[in-house]
Amino acid sequence: MRVVMSSIFRLVFTLVFLLEIQINAQNFKCTQGTGFFPDPVQCDLYYVCSKGIGEERLCPDGLVFDDKDPNHERCDIPANVKCGDRTVLQEAKPSKGCPRANGYYRHEDPLACDKFYNCVDGLPHELPCPPGLVYDDTDSTCAWPRDNHRKDCTKAKKDVLDDGFSCPDGEVIGPGGRALPHPTFAHPDDCQKFYICRNGVQPQKGSCSYGSVYNDETFTCDDPDNVPGCEKYYDEDDKKN
Structure with a gap:
């Protein structure tokens, strides 16, 4: 019963999500000329504007749209992009070791502070930090223990x-x-x-x-x-x- 309810919930969530994207695409106005422009609500959704018509596009799961330059189409990891009020994201596509299909994530072993995963299309690639550093998932990088944001990793292995x-x-x-x-x-x-x-x-x-x-x-x-x-x-x- 729980499995059925979970499947129904995910289906409803997906339908609502797709409906919201469709509504956003209909409401989005290409008033800034030709280029690539962010959705005002969803950080991994953006539009290609040409001749006043906007075509919606979605970054790969785990990446968000970098809106610094409207002349370049670029999706990047969240640590490199300031989403601001664009807090909504697409439904995650998790797999073992990867909370989302793409990006950098902490190791599931709480004692493995010096390791992390680089997820590409849902496949996790385990990587080590340089000696003495620990993985900081706030900045998606390795940092000295005294500089990292994690409270569970105060010392390197x-x-x-x-x-x-x-x-x-x-x-x-x-x-x-x-x-x-x-x-x-x-x-x-x-x-x-x-x-x-x-x-x-x-x-x-x-x-x-x-x-x-x-x-x-x-x-x-x-x-x-x-x-x-x-x-x-x-x-x-x-x-x-």
Whole structure:
């Protein structure tokens, strides 16, 4: 019974929607010359005007009409278009992963803040955000956690190296008093090795050239004599030679 009622409701909704479009087309006046002009109520509906006659057109589901230039016919994602009072949209054509047939949408997994879907004709294409960023569905883009509009994604998922290292939270201040864009960290067991955090979030392994060791005070490779505890790091190699 519920399935039947749902089907009837959708049919009625579609008929009303088509009737409204027809009424809008009849009422729309091409008074601005030749070009492409928005419907005053519905953001994904627009008209092609030529010789005072308007032909209605509908953007693909999920996209809306960009009315910045009447000489260009363009549909775009809602984040790029200011619809204003044109708040009505066509009935959605959802599919798995896609609330509408086209556009960018958050991942259905609430813990997958760093992933999103690019939906094209109802087919979802899963995409990752760059390391350290989370998907912001208000702007349909990836953003730093501190800048995004989502309250459920305040931290990005951390990458972890095979030895367990992950980049710590917070800025690292360098010798000049400025935050380091790609801070480095000493390896806990090997004076020659260190870690690099690209953009502060993406961990990578690093190593000083032979004869030098990592200095965690200057954030550079240095002479072993300048790093307490690493003065004799290469002594065993010298004995072997």
